Amino acid sequence: MTKDIETPALLRAGISWPAVSGGAFVAAAVSIMLISLGAGFGFSAVSPEAGNNPSAFTFTVWAAIWLIVVQWISSFFGGYLAGRLRAPLLSAHSREVMFRDTAGGFVAWAVAVVFTAAIIGSGAFSLAGSAGKASGHIAAAAVSKNTDMPSGYMLDALFRPAQPDNVTGNASEGKNPAPEAARILATAATGSISPQDRDYLTKLVAARTGTSAEDAGQRVDRAIAMENEAISKAKHAAELARKAAASLAFYTFFSMLVGAFIACVAGAIGGRQRDALQRTEAEF
Structure with a gap:
């Protein structure tokens, strides 16, 4: 051995x-x-x-x-x-x-x-x-400053004529108000819109589309609500992604x-x- x-x-x-x-x-x-x-x-x-x-x-x-x-x-x-x-x-x-x-x-x-x-x-x-x-x-x-941003659809809805087949002369002449309205909507998306901006935007929509002040104000409110809803959905998706990433990191550990x-x-x-x-x- x-x-x-x-x-x-x-x-x-x-x-x-x-x-x-x-x-x-x-x-x-x-x-x-x-x-x-x-x-x-x-x-x-x-x-x-x-x-x-x-x-x-x-x-x-x-x-x-x-x-x-x-x-x-x-x-x-x-x-x-x-x-x-x-x-x-x-x-x-x-x-x-x-x-x-x-x-x-x-x-x-x-x-x-x-x-x-x-x-x-x-x-x-x-x-x-x-x-x-x-x-x-x-x-x-x-x-x-692209006029399609931040919300091309909202701008289209905002300046849609009351009578599509009967566009007034003001709708085809003069300065295009879409860029200015886009900047106002972008400011409103940060939290809230001031009463002065809302009144001005309402007058802008009424003058462009030929609708009444009440109808124009409703369009403005709908556009702001739609944009805030889109931002809320984006934040919710980002929050879900953050929680999933955090959970995956802990599980990996x-x-x-x-x-x-x-x-x-x-x-x-x-x-x-x-x-x-x-x-x-x-x-x-």
Whole structure:
């Protein structure tokens, strides 16, 4: 019955980088594979033509569950291989061996997370850059003096003649009041419209369309109400997106905690099985 002789290098090695690197690459590959699978399921479950798409809350919950599954499976494979592929430390204390195997699994998980984040983050940054450019174009259009902004439909409704087939001479002559009215509506959309602006806008609409002051005032009130409603809907959509993003961030954090724990446990399991097989071979 012989006993293996360990080299001093193995005794001094605090971590086995080849084993850690192998486990990290496997964990990253499994993560990317499972994330792609989850994205496929997500795109299959949502369709712009379907009327029964899941709500944002339901979709976020399913995404969170899938993130935990991804971390669980990929971290187990990575941590287990990092512990199993490490060279045995037969002359070290069992607690020291277990700690190094556990640390190897944890480090393999950390390397895999950084590697996967770098790959996914590059695409995310590219997407964010495109979104930023689009937002810049939208913002530039919003502050421009284009008569179609901020609400082309509202302006059309505001200056629609009382008799479409009998447009008065004032409607086809003189200065176009639409740009000035657009600026007044934009000011009203910030919160409220002053009585002076409303009266002036009412007189402008009445003079342009040939309607009575009462009818013109009703048109002005409807236009302001429609614009405020559109702004409220936009704020509500932004609030829902903010809550979904916050929930997804928290779920990602908890799923990563689960992944770190699983990687540590898997590293210890892999190291225990490695040493058990080593002792069995030594006995024979």
